[in-house]
């Protein structure tokens with residue numbers, strides 16, 4: 173089966189221009205088919221605060237009212253997405269920046285949870301695999317930001333880790349997919365502040381133990397939940413680390429057993 177690399181980069185990496193450029197250069201060196209997904213939560217929170225709107229998150233997801241939706245759209249689909257596309261073009265990749273609304277790539281519905289109104293936040297229903305295949309077959313490199321749509325005219329803010337996992341699962345019928353989550357730490361760590369304490373391998377049962385004893389917490393829980401969902405849905409491999417797309421990887425490899 174042909175290989176496909178799906179790479180997600182987190183908001184703390186995007187904030188560091190040199191690190192971002194290094195990662196994008198590494199990504200552009202890949203010869204396989206590839207898709208990039210980026211977050212940007214950190215910059216969205218900073219801009220929101222500057223504009224006098226206090227950012228609110230619940231269980232790792234942003235409560236996205238009408239004003240916050242304007243901010244995240246400007247930040248994710250605008251500044252961050254277009255900066256990444258420009259860097260990739262400079263490295264020779266024919267990158268195309270997308271939200272889930274463009275070419276009807278990712279449909280979602282408003283996240284419904286009792287007692288909490290997330291506002292314009294989307295849970296994914298469907299990925300347009302055919303449109304993605306057509307783009308990649310024309311040598312286009314898709315670059316997704318953290319926005320989807322509901323087909324009724326609403327953009328919906330959607331966790332970037334979840335977008336990466338949904339794209340990976342949906343394309344695993346056509347490709348052998350490697351899903352790579354890059355963030356600011358060296359991998360999943362035994363001690364959250366010690367980059368030398370990387371856990372090399374985690375399977376489903378060790379994951380449960382590490383959650384229970386508190387080693388894995390906060391943003392790492394939804395990230396790994398998404399990662400294990402992707403593996404269950406046929407993705408070939410999942411890696412979580414700070415760097416290493418085309419080159420040697422240092423970080424954590426996930427497996428079901």
Ligand SMILES: Nc1ncnc2c1ncn2[C@@H]1O[C@H](COP(=O)(O)OP(=O)(O)O)[C@@H](O)[C@H]1O
Nearest residue numbers: 182183184355359360361387388389390391392
């Ligand atoms: N065991 C762990 N190892 C590494 N990071 C952890 C761990 N437990 C919790 N975390 C936290 O998870 C965060 C990564 O999740 P998140 O902020 O959602 O990433 P991203 O920037 O990719 O969106 C890290 O910044 C760290 O604070």
Ligand SMILES: CC(=O)N[C@@H](CCC(=O)OP(=O)(O)O)C(=O)O
Nearest residue numbers: 183211212213233234318331332
């Ligand atoms: C619904 C929801 O929470 N969306 C995220 C999307 C951005 C994101 O996922 O960014 P990182 O990868 O940098 O965390 C948010 O607005 O923070």
